[in-house]
Amino acid sequence: MGVKERKALERQNRKNQILDAARKLLFSSGIDSVSINKISKQAELGVGTIYFYFKxxxxxxxxxxxxxxxxxxxxxxxxxxxxxxxxxxxxxxxxxxxxxxxxxxxxxxxxxxxxxxxxxxxxxxxxxxxxxxxxxxxxxxxxxxxxxxxxxxxxxxxxxxxxxxxxxxxxxxxxxxxxxxxxxxxxxxxxxxxxxxxxxxxxxx
Amino acid sequence: MGVKERKALERQNRKNQILDAARKLLFSSGIDSVSINKISKQAELGVGTIYFYFKxxxxxxxxxxxxxxxxxxxxxxxxxxxxxxxxxxxxxxxxxxxxxxxxxxxxxxxxxxxxxxxxxxxxxxxxxxxxxxxxxxxxxxxxxxxxxxxxxxxxxxxxxxxxxxxxxxxxxxxxxxxxxxxxxxxxxxxxxxxxxxxxxxxxxx
Amino acid sequence: MGVKERKALERQNRKNQILDAARKLLFSSGIDSVSINKISKQAELGVGTIYFYFKxxxxxxxxxxxxxxxxxxxxxxxxxxxxxxxxxxxxxxxxxxxxxxxxxxxxxxxxxxxxxxxxxxxxxxxxxxxxxxxxxxxxxxxxxxxxxxxxxxxxxxxxxxxxxxxxxxxxxxxxxxxxxxxxxxxxxxxxxxxxxxxxxxxxxx
Amino acid sequence: MGVKERKALERQNRKNQILDAARKLLFSSGIDSVSINKISKQAELGVGTIYFYFKxxxxxxxxxxxxxxxxxxxxxxxxxxxxxxxxxxxxxxxxxxxxxxxxxxxxxxxxxxxxxxxxxxxxxxxxxxxxxxxxxxxxxxxxxxxxxxxxxxxxxxxxxxxxxxxxxxxxxxxxxxxxxxxxxxxxxxxxxxxxxxxxxxxxxx
DNA sequence: CATGAATGAGCATTCATTCAT
DNA sequence: TATGAATGAATGCTCATTCAT
Missing domain, CATH: 1.10.357.10 (Tetracycline Repressor, domain 2)
Structure with missing residues (x-):
């Protein structure tokens, strides 16, 4: 696997990690209580990272x-x-x-x-x-x-x-x-x- | 027109004044940007007054x-x-x-x-x-x-x-x-x- | 009973009416939720009246x-x-x-x-x-x-x-x-x- | 001193800065007049920052x-x-x-x-x-x-x-x-x- | 006497987003 | 890449008190 592919894979993993967190929040407390800060906490990532992967x-x-x-x-x-x-x-x-x-x-x-x-x-x-x-x-x-x-x-x-x-x-x-x-x-x-x-x-x- | 009637009329007028403000905001910028504070400003009334007329x-x-x-x-x-x-x-x-x-x-x-x-x-x-x-x-x-x-x-x-x-x-x-x-x-x-x-x-x- | 006495009695009645309302609120929801407005509502009196009887x-x-x-x-x-x-x-x-x-x-x-x-x-x-x-x-x-x-x-x-x-x-x-x-x-x-x-x-x- | 230590130190400093402000308010005007907004003003920080350091x-x-x-x-x-x-x-x-x-x-x-x-x-x-x-x-x-x-x-x-x-x-x-x-x-x-x-x-x- | 409309500063807290490191 | 500190406007709502009627 080349560098490019690995990068792309990691990228996708991170995205999933974020979505997992967002989904968990969505399902546990509903749409209104999904905020970027909460997602970042749930995903154990910095908020900045979230914004790196999602605009x-x-x-x-x-x-x-x-x-x-x-x-x-x-x-x-x-x-x-x-x-x-x-x-x-x-x-x-x-x-x-x-x-x-x-x-x-x-x-x-x-x-x-x-x-x-x-x-x-x-x-x-x-x-x-x-x-x-x-x-x-x-x-x-x-x-x-x-x-x-x-x-x-x-x-x-x-x-x-x-x-x-x-x-x-x-x-x-x-x-x-x-x-x-x-x-x-x-x-x-x-x-x-x-x-x-x-x-x-x-x-x- | 007795005092009671006049009072009731004024009350309704105020209510309308507030609704006018709210409607104006709703129509000019959409539902998401209607807040009590904005309504009060638009209606030129104190926020407390809004809450006097609407729960x-x-x-x-x-x-x-x-x-x-x-x-x-x-x-x-x-x-x-x-x-x-x-x-x-x-x-x-x-x-x-x-x-x-x-x-x-x-x-x-x-x-x-x-x-x-x-x-x-x-x-x-x-x-x-x-x-x-x-x-x-x-x-x-x-x-x-x-x-x-x-x-x-x-x-x-x-x-x-x-x-x-x-x-x-x-x-x-x-x-x-x-x-x-x-x-x-x-x-x-x-x-x-x-x-x-x-x-x-x-x-x- | 003279006018004076009756007046004094009425005065006391009103005061009690107010205190009854305040007490009811105090006992039903605790000290923090006793407000003049609530008392006035509970006592079925105008807020102004409350202030007439209590400074x-x-x-x-x-x-x-x-x-x-x-x-x-x-x-x-x-x-x-x-x-x-x-x-x-x-x-x-x-x-x-x-x-x-x-x-x-x-x-x-x-x-x-x-x-x-x-x-x-x-x-x-x-x-x-x-x-x-x-x-x-x-x-x-x-x-x-x-x-x-x-x-x-x-x-x-x-x-x-x-x-x-x-x-x-x-x-x-x-x-x-x-x-x-x-x-x-x-x-x-x-x-x-x-x-x-x-x-x-x-x-x- | 590594990055981590410096960060931790800065964190503590900010916390102190906030507590200094809160203490000053407490001491100058009593507990009832300590509000988050006032603290943030006194500490010359945004309210959000206060909440970043204290829940x-x-x-x-x-x-x-x-x-x-x-x-x-x-x-x-x-x-x-x-x-x-x-x-x-x-x-x-x-x-x-x-x-x-x-x-x-x-x-x-x-x-x-x-x-x-x-x-x-x-x-x-x-x-x-x-x-x-x-x-x-x-x-x-x-x-x-x-x-x-x-x-x-x-x-x-x-x-x-x-x-x-x-x-x-x-x-x-x-x-x-x-x-x-x-x-x-x-x-x-x-x-x-x-x-x-x-x-x-x-x-x- | 009695009313109740009006006030507006004040409250604690949340938020999406930015940006220097 | 990744971080997380910082922002401050914005939220809905409460309050004791005043005062013209």
Whole structure:
């Protein structure tokens, strides 16, 4: 192994060391209590070192969000690889998204953080990077729909548009978790979620 | 006008003065830069005075969010009162929600803030107040669907569930605005939005 | 009842109303969370009214401290009135002081507040008032010792000095409660307290 | 001198710089007016810097109190090392405690602050640290009594308990300084103090 | 008598970031 | 590369007191 490779490896190790610390903080106390100083303490590194490997806090968050998206992707990918009927795949993907929002709440908060922050300035590279992670997931859904349509299981002519509707709807519904005790009344969100999935799938059959 | 009335009026005026300041800040620099100290400066009042009229920062945000929800409600209510066919009403409501998210971005950011912040410490009263404002909007949609179903224009048996799906989907889709240049590729969100509305309405016809 | 008397009575009622509120706050959340604003809310009176009846916060605290001292006095007075032997009386007084410090912690904190605050400015009247309340208690002890000496049960020639030593020692010991888990090691303070009382009494026998 | 040593030295210097500032404030205007902001201004450092060296305000107070206890310890230790008779040592220790309470009033106020504040949230480590400083002083007294008892000068079987009584009594008596013009009447506290010391010592002879 | 609106200095603490070493 | 000392603006919030009505 040459000097260059070793350097690159060490570099990656350090980055991971930092992300490990950030992740640990994120999971133990939530997004609001992740600060650079705390990360540096947790990682047993100087704050300066953190800034050597990450330009700013946003970049660390981005990396963590990518982790979350990758995890989500792998879950959804697995479903897409099964032999289940197309319809069933969509249903399972939808359900797994709901589960992800509950069981990986911290990652989900992070995704929402990036999705809802009105911050104007966002480095284009960073933004692109995140969006592409999201896109991969969208493509899975899109492919299932497209494939289903080819095989005449579905009758959707615009799989891309539909996949955005599909995911957008699921995403929007997760936010209604906060209304479970109020607006939703005696129903729980999961019920409504399943109803919605049913309807969305039905609409392309 | 008696003393009591005048006092009550002055009280409301002051409250408005504070909300004006808060709104101005919110609209000029975004939610993150609204602080009590800044509000007090903007309103030309002591911070103590702010706290005399509002228990805490959250309450000011709540009031502002209610403004936004009231505005949204009035828009949607107007549509519901027209003589347009049910289907058309839903379409217009959907469209107006999209427009609201773009034209009243600051109110919309505020709504998203409350919807996605992982903070829990929200006072039940405040939360209930907001949720009920949201509920009023939901009920309009629900009524249109219910009425449409009664008149056999729609065939939806569960108008409540469907209205949640409807609004949730629209809401989720607005978040994709951020992906317009990346994931959405050459399409713009409005197109997809209209496609989605079409599909959702179609699913109950 | 003439106008004057009624006025005086009303005046006292209002004062009590205020003290009731202050006491309630003191007992429910401790000395640090008693503020004029809170008192006024609790008493359902305007803050201005509070200031009409009490010159400042200190005066309210003084009144409450007097309550505490009066309560303490009544406890000690009762003991002094029994037929118990002088020695036994002293022992019981000592014990009741310890109990008072534990069971009426809030009053005791208040006493300590006045006793340890390094504040320079203290209105002479106020100070005198408090001191006299303390003096009454001291006099009881002093009388018991004096009487005991007259009857040759004790051999103390200077009952005043001894009573100050007696009370001062007891008071100082109560502060060691904070050391129970550290300096005091495996002993508890009560044990040491009793030991001390024994010694002090023994020293005048 | 290596880099490490120099760093450590500088660190200590900064800490002292902060403590100097805190001490100056404490001594010039009393404990109530020591705030972190004031310290930072006095020390000509940013507030953040204060927090870099001390975890919180309490820790600064702790350090200052330790200074006081160390000073007191050194005074008492010197006495314990003399060739004076045991009895005389106790007398001198007692007297020096009184003098300390008058001449180093600010340190004494600090000690009282920690001893009487009803605040609970004290960190165990900090509390232990302080208590151990106090314990060292107590042990000196205890040893003198124990040694005296071994040599049959005293007849105390429980030196620990007695040393607590001894110190507790002296400590309690210092609080009566406030009563010099009122309860104590024509006597001054020093007189009573000496009387008390005499009695306490006499009780173990 | 009674009110309650208004004050604004003050509080302890956190933060992302910089930069000389 | 790596460090960690230093910053100081900023945060939400409390407080005793005043005073015009």
């Amino acid at each position: 700013n806090k946003e970049q660390i968050f981005t990396a963590l969000q990518e982790e979350g998206l990758t995890l989500l992707y792998s879950i959804i990918f697995k479903i897409s690889e099964t032999k289940a009927p197309h319809e069933e795949k969509l249903r399972q993907i939808a359900l797994s998204y709901y589960n992800f929002s509950q069981e990986h709440k911290n990652y989900f908060d992070l995704i929402n953080y990036f999705l809802t922050t009105p911050k104007v300035f966002f480095e284009p590279d960073l933004k692109n990077q995140i969006d592409m992670s999201g896109n991969k997931i969208l493509l899975i859904i899109q492919n299932i729909v497209a494939e289903g349509s080819e095989q005449k299981v579905f009758k959707e002519k615009d799989p891309q548009k539909f996949s955005i509707l599909f995911w957008g709807a699921l995403h929007g519904l997760t936010h209604f978790k906060k209304f479970e005790k109020t607006i939703l009344g005696n129903q729980n969100l999961e019920e409504i979620y399943e109803f919605s999935v049913q309807r969305l799938i039905y609409s392309i059959k | 805490n920062k959250e309450q000011i945000f709540t009031a502002l969010q209610e403004e936004g929800l009231t505005l949204l409600y009035s828009i949607i209510f107007k549509i519901s009162e027209t003589k347009a066919p049910h289907e058309e009403k839903l379409r217009q409501i959907a469209l107006s929600y999209y427009n609201f998210s773009q034209e009243h971005k600051n109110y919309f950011d505020l709504i998203n803030y409350f919807l996605t912040t992982p903070k829990v410490f929200f006072e039940p009263d405040l939360k209930n107040q907001i949720d009920m404002s949201g509920n009023k909007i939901l009920l309009i949609i629900q009524n249109i669907v219910a009425e449409g179903s009664e008149q056999k224009v729609f065939k939806e048996k569960d108008p409540q569930k469907f209205s949640i799906l409807f609004w949730g989907a629209l809401h989720g889709l607005t978040h994709f605005k951020k992906f317009e240049k990346t994931i959405l590729g050459n399409q713009n969100l409005e197109e997809i939005y209209e496609f989605s509305v079409q599909r959702l309405i179609y699913s109950i016809k | 400042n916060k200190e005066q309210i605290f003084t009144a409450l401290q007097e309550e505490g001292l009066t309560l303490l006095y009544s406890i000690i007075f009762k003991i002094s009135e029994t037929k118990a032997p002088h020695e036994e009386k002293l022992r019981q007084i000592a014990l009741s002081y310890y109990n008072f410090s534990q069971e009426h912690k809030n009053y005791f904190d208040l006493i300590n507040y006045f006793l340890t605050t390094p504040k320079v400015f203290f209105e002479p009247d106020l100070k005198n008032q408090i001191d006299m309340s303390g003096n009454k208690i001291l006099l009881i002890i002093q009388n018991i010792v004096a009487e005991g000496s007259e009857q040759k049960v004790f051999k103390e020639k200077d009952p005043q000095k001894f009573s100050i030593l007696f009370w001062g020692a007891l008071h100082g010991l109560t502060h060691f409660k904070k050391f129970e888990k550290t300096i005091l090691g495996n002993q508890n303070l009560e044990e040491i307290y009793e030991f001390s009382v024994q010694r002090l009494i023994y020293s005048i026998k | 919180n305000k309490e820790q600064i107070f702790t350090a200052l109190q330790e200074e006081g206890l160390t000073l007191l310890y050194s005074i008492i230790f010197k006495i314990s090392e003399t060739k004076a008779p045991h009895e005389e040592k106790l007398r001198q220790i007692a007297l020096s405690y009184y003098n300390f309470s008058q001449e180093h009033k600010n340190y004494f106020d600090l000690i009282n602050y920690f001893l009487t504040t009803p605040k609970v949230f004290f960190e165990p480590d900090l509390k232990n640290q302080i208590d151990m400083s106090g314990n060292k002083i107590l042990l000196i007294i205890q040893n003198i009594v124990a040694e005296g008892s071994e040599q049959k000068v005293f007849k105390e079987k429980d030196p620990q308990k007695f040393s607590i009584l001894f110190w507790g009594a002296l400590h309690g008596l210092t609080h009566f300084k406030k009563f010099e013009k009122t309860i104590l009447g024509n006597q001054n506290l020093e007189e009573i103090y000496e009387f008390s010391v005499q009695r306490l010592i006499y009780s173990i002879k």
